[in-house]
Amino acid sequence: MDKSLFNSLKESLHEGIEFAKGDSTKGTLRNLTFKSLPELSEGEIKSIREETHLSAAAFASVLGVSVKTIEAWESGRSIPNGPSKRLLQMFKEKPEFTKEFIVS
Structure with a gap:
């Protein structure tokens, strides 16, 4: 050195x-000071996914959750936890960011 x-x-x-x-x-x-975690409705979560132009399976893969979890969020049967809320917030603000996780 x-x-x-x-x-x-x-x-x-x-x-x-x-x-x-x-x-x-x-x-x-x-x-x-950081932005607070958003409270997202099932409709908002689905809208975020649709803005990324990803299927539920691809979106689940990007978030590191199961397709069933995405379906539960989008139907209102469950809500995302803190880290997932932060990622969803990031994807809402910059949908193109999901492209960073796609391996061609």
Whole structure:
């Protein structure tokens, strides 16, 4: 490893330790605010899937759930959990993002 890279990493580590000990001059603290998780109706979930132009099977694969789960969400028999809500929110805002998961 390059000595200058090593020294830079070493210095950063020491600064991180000092920051963790309470020395606020050794780092930057940011307060982040995130969008709240959406409450999605069965119609909205189906609309999100349709906007992605994916079948229920393909959409289930992208989300990492079963087709039966997609069907249950779209019929209102169950609701998505937190991580699924966040992904659905992302796909609602950017339907083209699902294309990132397709292997040609």
